[in-house]
Amino acid sequence: RKGIHLLPKLFSEIYKKNNSFKFVVIGRDTKEAGESNFNKYLKKKNFSKNLIYLGVRKKNFFLPIIKYAKVVVIPSLIETSPQILQETLAYDGIPMCSKNTSMEEMLKNDKNFLFKKNNDENLVRQTFKLMSKNEKNIRLKVNFFKNLLFDKNRKNKILLNLKKLSG
Numbered sequence: 001r002k003g004i005h006l007l008p009k010l011f012s013e014i015y016k017k018n019n020s021f022k023f024v025v026i027g028r029d030t031k032e033a034g035e036s037n038f039n040k041y042l043k044k045k046n047f048s049k050n051l052i053y054l055g056v057r058k059k060n061f062f063l064p065i066i067k068y069a070k071v072v073v074i075p076s077l078i079e080t081s082p083q084i085l086q087e088t089l090a091y092d093g094i095p096m097c098s099k100n101t102s103m104e105e106m107l108k109n110d111k112n113f114l115f116k117k118n119n120d121e122n123l124v125r126q127t128f129k130l131m132s133k134n135e136k137n138i139r140l141k142v143n144f145f146k147n148l149l150f151d152k153n154r155k156n157k158i159l160l161n162l163k164k165l166s167g
Contacts, residue, residue: 002027003075003098004037008045009120010073010127015047023051024069026062059087066093071127074103077118082106089146094138096127106149112141
């Protein structure tokens, strides 16, 4: 449900291009047909020696890690609260989110930060495109979304912008 099956392709392709990257996975290891998703999708892969799995942690522990990330991949495939997106932006992270979730609305359908739902090839393409863009331009866009989300009139601004988008 959370898109963990999309990560091996992305991690593998990044690792092939630069084997010094570290991959940090944070969250609950759910089971699918009795098998650990961590074991099924992330263990014993070409990138596994560079993988750090933290499991469930308190937010004050893992959120500061976002500041050091090149990209924060949020592979959620279901309509969820975009809280992790807001936290990623608050900690100056660069998000990569699935289309057709509430996170897409928060990012105002910005193609820089969205990949096609349940499509690992598109996730790889979009992530590499994002990682190769001018850091200054990406930071400007992140700050734009951050200002929308954390301004005093946050709710009104988001509603106004969504209304403009819908025509």
